[in-house]
Amino acid sequence: MRIVIVEDEAPIREGIAKILQKINPDYELEGTAADGQEGYALICRTKPDLIIMDIEMPKMNGLEMLARLREEGYQCKVLILSAYSDFNYAKQAIELNIENYLLKPIKIPELKKALQQVEDSLVKEQNREKAFSIEGIFLSCLNGQIKPDEQFHSMTRERFGFALEEPAEVFAIWLGDGYEEQKKRAKELLEDVGAHTVKFASYVIEADAWKMLIMILYRLDGSSQYTYFQKSVSPMLCSNLNSPIVLLWRHVDNLLELSTVMEEMQQDREWNLLLGKGFLIRRRDVENIKTVPLKHPTELEDQACQAVKRLDRETVSRCFKALFQYYQEVQHTPEEVKKSLIRFTWSMINAYKEVNEIDVDLQIQGILREISEAISWNQIDASLHKLFDLINEENKKEELPVSVLVQKAQQMIRKYYDQGITLDEIANKLFVSEEYLSAQFKKETGATFSETIRKYRIEKVKELLLNTHLKLNQIAELAGYSDPKYMSRVFKEEVGMLPNEFRKSAH
Incomplete structure (x- = not known):
């Protein structure tokens, strides 16, 4: 918070400056003044968030200074520190829209509380201002989180020259896996399009989750911009950006439909398979495409x-x-x-x-x-x-130079490793002794039977961790472990981290 102090008594002025730093080192003191005239000039120059001021001062008193500032449109916050408890002073101060009126000598807890109230008020105003911005309004429409009343429409008309109940057009560009690499360039191109026309105003939203840029055209001059975007903007984008690139277009009767329209545009993207790069996909054109039933080849x-x-x-x-x-x-x-x-x-x-x-x-x-x-x-x-x-x-894996016996053992391991199959069971199925099969398996593959089983199980666990949202006890069961804690211990020995750590690092 940026602060100016206007106080004619030097000890009080300097004392408040020191107290501010103790209360919150982040407070920025923009300057101090010893009278209303000097204070007026300082405030006009620095435009602080808060003025801490006295009333009785030479040249121009505090209330005269504040009245002049208010007349000129300065709406910064004001704390008055005064030795006068006169009601008339307080009444005039309130009429000039101050935050608080504190009597001298100042008590630090009271000043601290008053400063915190000013901070809270500033944060609320900043949040309101952020929400009531072009970006905030369009994002709220996109998320379906806005229900404006007539007052809201009046405010948007007054500040931005349009209302959400008016028609608009939406141009979207999907960049697929090239989104992060190309979105900055694509946004610059779209903003350049908007900057060189008087036929509409526009705003570009980065929809990272959809790998899309959404350009909203508002304050339209009455005619659709579809043909211009189809014949000029789309070819320009295709020549400046790498594939994949899918272009989409929709008219909306009012911007409150934006959330629903974007869901439909998401579905329309797959028509790119049929229409190809550079085609500006529009729902009404798609609905008129004559298709024939597909006979499977x-x-x-x-x-x-x-x-x-x-x-x-x-x-x-x-x-x-x-x-x-x-x-x-x-x-x-x-x-x-x-x-x-x-x-x-x-x-x-x-x-x-x-x-x-x-x-x-x-x-x-x-x-x-x-x-x-x-x-x-x-x-x-x-x-x-x-x-x-x-x-x-x-x-x-099948081309390893191993004997038919070991190949069959490998096939059985791959097929039954998650069912707790043992070396003895495989040896019985292949009509050889457990000792012979163990020796041949180690000789030809370089790994023991148990090492091979463990490898398959760990790979299965990795696969399930990466491709499913299953719990560890479910994963353990599918990978052939009866105890999820034992599975976690073996996994850490093999991979160097616990299963949940592996899942987090991969995502």
């Missing part, structure tokens, strides 16, 4: 399934390229395309499982979820590459 799916069984990645890639082309030959809804793609991918995964052991179900589910939520073909392509890399990684 079963023949192409069979080819991909056979190829994945042979681990023929080249043919699988060709199948997916042909699949993408097939989806784009005629217009289908994005929902149908993604459902078909998930079915195609799931069939291919099951075909792979027919000939190979694979224990990455949670990771596969994550990849399929990414496809279902995809907005661009780049996202889908990245998800499929993840899947291919996952299969390749699993395949490399």
Whole structure:
């Protein structure tokens, strides 16, 4: 809090300055004055938050100084310190909108309490001012947290030249994984668009959770800006920003609809799969698109399934390229395309499982979820590459130069490690002695049976910690541990931190 002291008695003036520092070292003393005339000049120059002043002073008394300041629009807070208890003085002071009237000699607890009240009042006013700003108003609309009355509309008209009940337009740009890297540049471009027009006012909101920038166009001149944004602004953004980029547009009858409209625009983003980069997606245009039912390409799916069984990645890639082309030959809804793609991918995964052991179900589910939520073909392509890399990684595990006996033991470990299978049980199933299997397993893999079991269980725990919100006792059960405390101890030995610490560090 920035403070000016206006007091004609030097000992009192200096004493108050020292007391202020003791009460709160963060108080900033902007200066002191010995009379009303000097105080007036100091206050006009420094514009403090608070004036601490006497009434009876030479040249210009305190009340005359304050009346002049009020006439000129200075609304800073005022504490009066006076030796006079005369009611007329107090009445005039109250009419000049002071915070408090303290009688000399000043008691420090009283002064401290009065200063705290001033601080609290300033904080409330600052919060109100922040809320009643363009940013605060639009964010409240975006969050659906505002219910304005006629007085509120009058205040926004008076201060900002518009009311929330008036029509507006919304332009949004989704930047996907490139959001953090490109949002500053994108915001500068949008603000430059708004700065070079008289047809509308605009404000740009950073919606980090959605990886979007939202540009609200208000104080419209009566005509829609859709064509201008479609023909000029959208191409400019596409040429200055890297993919992925999805552009969206909506008209709103009033800004109170903003929350609902943004939910709908979030859903509209997936039409980018059909319409492509640079197209300004508008709900009414989407509703007029004529689509045809999608016939699932079963023949192409069979080819991909056979190829994945042979681990023929080249043919699988060709199948997916042909699949993408097939989806784009005629217009289908994005929902149908993604459902078909998930079915195609799931069939291919099951075909792979027919000939190979694979224990990455949670990771596969994550990849399929990414496809279902995809907005661009780049996202889908990245998800499929993840899947291919996952299969390749699993395949490399199978290519270790080990005997058929040890291979079968490894397959049984992968299949039953979470069910408490023992070396003795595996040896019985493979018709060999426990000692022989243990020796061969260690010789060919470099790890003992128990070390291998532990490794699989720890990897399972990691996977569940990263990809689920399950509790530790549930994770322990799924990973084959009967005691979650024992699981935590083993996990720390292997990973160097407790499971909950691992989960927090990963997120």
